[in-house]
Amino acid sequence: MEIILIFIAVIIGLIIGSFLNVCIHRIPKGLSIIRPRRSLCPKCSNTLNFYDNIPVVSFIVLRGKCRNCKNPISARYPITELITAFITALMFFKWSSNPFWLIAVLLSSYIFIIIAIIDFETLMIADIFSYAIGFIGLSFSFFNPYFSGEPLQKLAQSAIGALVGAALIWLLAFIGKKIYKKEAVGEGDIFLMAAIGAMLGIEGIISSLIMASLFGSVYGITLMILKKAKRFDHIPFGPFLSLSAIINMYSLVKLNTFFFYI
Numbered sequence: 001m002e003i004i005l006i007f008i009a010v011i012i013g014l015i016i017g018s019f020l021n022v023c024i025h026r027i028p029k030g031l032s033i034i035r036p037r038r039s040l041c042p043k044c045s046n047t048l049n050f051y052d053n054i055p056v057v058s059f060i061v062l063r064g065k066c067r068n069c070k071n072p073i074s075a076r077y078p079i080t081e082l083i084t085a086f087i088t089a090l091m092f093f094k095w096s097s098n099p100f101w102l103i104a105v106l107l108s109s110y111i112f113i114i115i116a117i118i119d120f121e122t123l124m125i126a127d128i129f130s131y132a133i134g135f136i137g138l139s140f141s142f143f144n145p146y147f148s149g150e151p152l153q154k155l156a157q158s159a160i161g162a163l164v165g166a167a168l169i170w171l172l173a174f175i176g177k178k179i180y181k182k183e184a185v186g187e188g189d190i191f192l193m194a195a196i197g198a199m200l201g202i203e204g205i206i207s208s209l210i211m212a213s214l215f216g217s218v219y220g221i222t223l224m225i226l227k228k229a230k231r232f233d234h235i236p237f238g239p240f241l242s243l244s245a246i247i248n249m250y251s252l253v254k255l256n257t258f259f260f261y262i
């Protein structure tokens with residue numbers, strides 16, 4: 001039974017991942033995500049046949065090239081679909097006993113994926129996505145397994161998480177500006193931190209910030225070693241914050257995990 005559920009979750013995840021690709025491609029260009037309904041090749045504008053638009057499978061069958069113009073298709077398409085399927089299956093597996101929280105973590109994971117990839121590709125975070133996650137965090141706070149007490153107390157823990165998230169990154173931006181004399185944190189990161197705080201509360205938002213900083217540092221140092229970036233090049237923070245938030249929604253990495261090793 002369990003295997004069948006996971007299989008269904010993977011299929012649903014692949015299909016949703018395919019839709020997330022449409023959002024990731026069209027939203028930064030200001031295009032409608034509903035029309036045209038069928039996907040186009042971004043190079044030759046040829047409308048894709050349904051059999052050339054099957055998540056992951058079509059990419060492999062077509063060997064990563066458009067059937068019409070033979071231009072390469074971005075590997076981002078199958079990667080997004082696989083990541084979405086993987087996260088959907090994991091969350092189903094972990095949270096099927098708490099269906100309302102499962103809905104909240106799935107919806108916000110999908111928005112985090114859009115935020116992460118758009119920020120990675122364009123260095124922009126559209127605040128509307130952060131508002132949406134913040135709204136999900138507050139309205140599903142009653143089912144949040146990381147909060148405790150009466151319903152109103154849970155709502156308060158969500159709201160306080162949002163405020164602490166915004167305050168933390170604002171403080172970091174303020175200190176960064178004093179030290180480096182330039183903007184170190186984007187405005188979009190402030191709303192994103194508030195959104196994560198609303199989903200995860202105080203411990204979750206601090207944990208996410210520490211994890212994101214670790215991931216970001218590893219990424220930055222790797223780029224410098226590979227000579228792909230200089231010390232003060234702008235590295236997007238949104239992807240690492242999003243990844244950390246998804247990990248924490250799956251299972252909270254408690255703060256003493258980080259301090260245990262010090």
Ligand SMILES: [Zn+2]
Nearest residue numbers: 041044066069
């Ligand atoms: Zn084409």
